[in-house]
Amino acid sequence: MGPTAARYVDRLAGNILRLARARAGLSQRQLAAIAGVPQSTIARIESGRRQPSLPVLARILAAIDCEMRIAIADYDRHDDFFDDENANLQPEELWQRRGVHDDFARQLREGSLAAEIASRFADA
Incomplete structure (x- = not known):
């Protein structure tokens, strides 16, 4: 896994949460209140400073009537190709x-x- 894919994985939970929150039209504070977690937890997840467990992320998303669906697929090396090209x-x-x-x-x-x-x- 190249650096671009690694950054994506590191920020995956935060990106999912940010998109779901935007879709619901909520602020971090509002989402935190609905989900019953501190606003700082939402902020840390969205910034990538905290990686929640899947059950925690699922509970936060469920609070705004969203669910995660996970699919397993072959690894896509397109980002690795561009990382290698950029390295040169x-x-x-x-x-x-x-x-x-x-x-x-x-x-x-x-x-x-x-x-x-x-x-x-x-x-x-």
């Missing part, structure tokens, strides 16, 4: 690639990329 880049090449990724993410957030893609399909 010079620092300036890596910064340039990160800049391109940052620009892409900004365009997604602003919605400008969606408009550009839609206009391309409209012209076709």
Whole structure:
């Protein structure tokens, strides 16, 4: 497992909880009150500073009418491929690639990329 996949695994519980909380439209404090845990517990899980057990995470999610579903699948090495590729880049090449990724993410957030893609399909 490469560094990208390892970071994903380390933050998995926090990402699941953050998405479920956003879906429910709750603050950390509100979720904590509903689940009967301290707000600091929710904050530590979401930040990756605490890794809850599966039963604890399931109980917190159940408090907002969500459930976890876990599937076993073959390991996907696509992140490992990019980690290996990035390891061979010079620092300036890596910064340039990160800049391109940052620009892409900004365009997604602003919605400008969606408009550009839609206009391309409209012209076709």
